[in-house]
Amino acid sequence: MSLLIGVPAAMTLAAAAPDRWWSPGEGRTFPAILDYDNASGTVRTLVSGGAVQTAGHPFFEPLGSTGRACVTCHQPADGMSLSAASARARWDTAGAKDPLFAAIDGSNCPTLPQAERASHSLLLDYGLIRIQRPWPPRDAAGRPITPDFRIEVVRDPYGCNSGPEYGPQARHPNISVYRRPRPVSNLKYLLAVGFAYDPKQGMALPLDPVTHRPLSGNLLADNRASTLEAQAQDAAATHLGMSRPLDANTLARIVDFESRLFTAQVRDNRAGALDADGAYGGPLNLERSEPGQLGSIGRAVWSEYAAWETSAGADVTPEQRAFRESVARGARIFRDRTFLISDSAGINSPIGFGNPVRNSCVFCHNMSQMGNDVAPGQVDLGTTNEPFADPLPHLPLFRVTCTGEPHPHYGKVIYTHDPGFALTTGRCADVGKITLQSMRGLAARAPYFSNGSARDLRAVVDFYDRRYHIGYSEQEKQDLVNLMSVL
Amino acid sequence: MSRSYVRVGVLLAALATSSTAVHSAELRFIACPVYRDTDAGRKSGCWLADEGTSGRRFDVSLAPTKPDWNHEILVEGTVAAVQDGACGGVVLNPIRVSVLPGSCTRHMLPAEGFPGRTFVLPARNVRPLAEPRVVPPPPYTNRTFYLFYDFDRSFLVYQLDDYLLDQAVTYLRAAQPKKVVVTGYAATEAAEVSGRRIAERPQIARIRAESIAESLRRLGIPAERIEVRWRADAQPIDVPDADGVREASRRRVEIEARVTD
Numbered sequence: 001m002s003l004l005i006g007v008p009a010a011m012t013l014a015a016a017a018p019d020r021w022w023s024p025g026e027g028r029t030f031p032a033i034l035d036y037d038n039a040s041g042t043v044r045t046l047v048s049g050g051a052v053q054t055a056g057h058p059f060f061e062p063l064g065s066t067g068r069a070c071v072t073c074h075q076p077a078d079g080m081s082l083s084a085a086s087a088r089a090r091w092d093t094a095g096a097k098d099p100l101f102a103a104i105d106g107s108n109c110p111t112l113p114q115a116e117r118a119s120h121s122l123l124l125d126y127g128l129i130r131i132q133r134p135w136p137p138r139d140a141a142g143r144p145i146t147p148d149f150r151i152e153v154v155r156d157p158y159g160c161n162s163g164p165e166y167g168p169q170a171r172h173p174n175i176s177v178y179r180r181p182r183p184v185s186n187l188k189y190l191l192a193v194g195f196a197y198d199p200k201q202g203m204a205l206p207l208d209p210v211t212h213r214p215l216s217g218n219l220l221a222d223n224r225a226s227t228l229e230a231q232a233q234d235a236a237a238t239h240l241g242m243s244r245p246l247d248a249n250t251l252a253r254i255v256d257f258e259s260r261l262f263t264a265q266v267r268d269n270r271a272g273a274l275d276a277d278g279a280y281g282g283p284l285n286l287e288r289s290e291p292g293q294l295g296s297i298g299r300a301v302w303s304e305y306a307a308w309e310t311s312a313g314a315d316v317t318p319e320q321r322a323f324r325e326s327v328a329r330g331a332r333i334f335r336d337r338t339f340l341i342s343d344s345a346g347i348n349s350p351i352g353f354g355n356p357v358r359n360s361c362v363f364c365h366n367m368s369q370m371g372n373d374v375a376p377g378q379v380d381l382g383t384t385n386e387p388f389a390d391p392l393p394h395l396p397l398f399r400v401t402c403t404g405e406p407h408p409h410y411g412k413v414i415y416t417h418d419p420g421f422a423l424t425t426g427r428c429a430d431v432g433k434i435t436l437q438s439m440r441g442l443a444a445r446a447p448y449f450s451n452g453s454a455r456d457l458r459a460v461v462d463f464y465d466r467r468y469h470i471g472y473s474e475q476e477k478q479d480l481v482n483l484m485s486v487l
Numbered sequence: 488m489s490r491s492y493v494r495v496g497v498l499l500a501a502l503a504t505s506s507t508a509v510h511s512a513e514l515r516f517i518a519c520p521v522y523r524d525t526d527a528g529r530k531s532g533c534w535l536a537d538e539g540t541s542g543r544r545f546d547v548s549l550a551p552t553k554p555d556w557n558h559e560i561l562v563e564g565t566v567a568a569v570q571d572g573a574c575g576g577v578v579l580n581p582i583r584v585s586v587l588p589g590s591c592t593r594h595m596l597p598a599e600g601f602p603g604r605t606f607v608l609p610a611r612n613v614r615p616l617a618e619p620r621v622v623p624p625p626p627y628t629n630r631t632f633y634l635f636y637d638f639d640r641s642f643l644v645y646q647l648d649d650y651l652l653d654q655a656v657t658y659l660r661a662a663q664p665k666k667v668v669v670t671g672y673a674a675t676e677a678a679e680v681s682g683r684r685i686a687e688r689p690q691i692a693r694i695r696a697e698s699i700a701e702s703l704r705r706l707g708i709p710a711e712r713i714e715v716r717w718r719a720d721a722q723p724i725d726v727p728d729a730d731g732v733r734e735a736s737r738r739r740v741e742i743e744a745r746v747t748d
Contacts, residue, residue: 203702352552
């Protein structure tokens with residue numbers, strides 16, 4: 001009996017997987033269904049409307065001085081993100097000359113000797129790209145914002161936050177932080193607006209200056225760009241090294257392609273097909289579903305696997321059944337296992353849920369089928385702020401001093417590896433807030449958290465367990481890991 | 488039901504009976520909150536606060552804004568007619584809680600047999616955009632909507648102000664008034680509470696008004712029709728959405744739809 005009952009039909013829809021790494025300007029065809037294997041199973045990206053010829057397509061062509069294309073950091077084998085493993089494989093294949101390792105942000109700092117592996121250690125070991133933000137922050141129109149905090153550099157392992165060109169004391173002051181590329185897929189969910197109000201800001205949602213429609217606030221880690229167009233322009237000017245803005249036609253083609261991508265694990269090595277025996281995992285359902293639904297009043301988050309709670313299939317092996325049941329339990333734990341959430345700005349302040357508040361993972365990961373926040377998702381979990389962050393000696397450390405009101409949970413002084421949303425707003429209360437992201441295709445794109453501090457899914461669960469004193473059992477941890485591995 | 492729950496429940500009943508004199512009086516005090524970790528599902532923990540003068544412990548869990556265990560709170564409310572004994576304190580309802588800047592040592596009690604309350608979605612909850620609003624039918628007349636704030640804050644109170652603002656915007660969209668006057672108020676008159684004199688900053692009136700005006704613009708109300716005003720020395724008002732919490736009613740924004748001049 002095959003472990004992969006139901007899989008062959010699904011698998012035959014996909015063409016044979018092309019080479020894992022998509023280099024800029026290759027001119028390959030991006031098929032309508034594109035599968036890549038990973039350690040857990042297979043991740044699938046499907047393109048609404050069919051295959052795309054990449055020759056001449058701006059998502060795939062090098063547009064600027066770095067020689068990169070969008071696809072360089074948004075690889076289909078990595079769930080349209082970039083895994084540290086893929087970066088290492090690329091280093092082993094092509095070395096420092098590959099555009100991925102461009103000095104501007106594919107190295108720890110452009111001032112370092114670029115031929116050496118150590119100069120690219122953050123990308124190779126943690127999947128991190130350097131993000132240089134202006135200091136003080138600027139608003140969407142480029143006007144400086146007066147921040148209500150000072151920032152000083154405590155630790156600068158690579159010299160990119162000190163000296164004449166880099167850091168808050170530079171000629172053109174800036175702050176360098178290091179972040180994981182976010183997946184460019186399932187974007188209708190990240191752009192969906194469920195409610196007219198942002199409960200974390202106590203205001204109606206801001207509007208897109210072009211379309212005058214409310215903004216979801218769920219695209220980038222620090223919410224510095226709120227539309228796909230703004231994100232593409234930001235990326236073109238920085239990661240691609242373009243000296244001019246993208247023109248309207250190029251921008252439209254990039255946004256159109258990105259908007260047609262849907263990505264999810266489609267098969268698991270232990271569970272088999274993820275849309276079998278009553279389950280409906282995989283990207284096809286994502287393409288067909290309405291985004292922006294709150295799980296608590298509609299389709300429960302990760303109920304895709306609810307059928308496996310009671311019947312994990314008739315013709316399955318004991319191991320397959322056990323794994324499917326574990327996934328279904330993981331979904332239940334994700335929704336129902338409550339714990340005390342405390343001292344997390346964006347949850348415990350300024351919104352009046354209370355500090356602490358008892359809730360579960362879906363309190364924040366509340367959007368059906370995607371696990372991001374229906375509201376703008378800027379939350380401080382403590383992944384970048386001391387004392388909650390794990391020791392991260394390879395990252396810079398900043399001391400933030402609030403000059404106005406103290407931070408509601410940290411007080412006047414905060415030590416942080418990445419001020420996050422505060423580098424966009426200039427507000428001390430936003431230090432360390434990072435936007436929640438899609439939970440799809442996780443198995444394809446380790447490591448996790450915006451700073452790559454969780455090397456695998458177990459490390460994600462362990463971080464939450466430590467941070468909030470949850471007390472998960474070993475079985476609960478494994479169930480959560482198994483759930484996340486099939487999303 | 489545990490023995491301790493029965494015992495405390497009886498005590499609470501006695502307290503409630505003996506305090507009939509304060510049933511209609513609004514209590515106002517500052518305290519460090521105590522969190523009781525009852526677990527009746529999500530958002531089910533209890534919040535308690537001890538009133539210094541009487542030494543009585545109150546259950547402030549029903550406030551729209553919950554406390555922060557690191558900070559003092561201002562409690563404003565009346566003793567509830569129904570005492571359910573869910574948390575281990577005299578239940579205040581209606582009630583408002585404001586988180587103040589002053590620091591507190593965090594303190595958490597175990598459930599100690601108290602059941603807490605299963606979370607129930609408040610009646611005033613704003614609905615998803617996908618759900619059509621019930622549009623008020625014409626004729627449209629001049630009408631004023633009220634939003635109420637925590638002490639010295641301009642933040643829309645979740646599942647209270649967002650709902651009230653949504654109601655106002657639904658009316659404004661339907662009525663298309665010639666002018667929308669947004670007036671922010673601040674309770675600047677000093678009051679003695681728990682041995683301290685407290686008053687809102689005068690500038691919070693303007694901040695509240697401008698914040699609501701910006702929200703109205705974002706929600707599609709034409710900017711040229713919005714007029715922003717602010718006032719200090721706010722006086723209490725008695726309107727349904729103030730829930731009879733007199734002092735909290737001073738801290739407000741009024742949205743006045745002027746259909747006719």
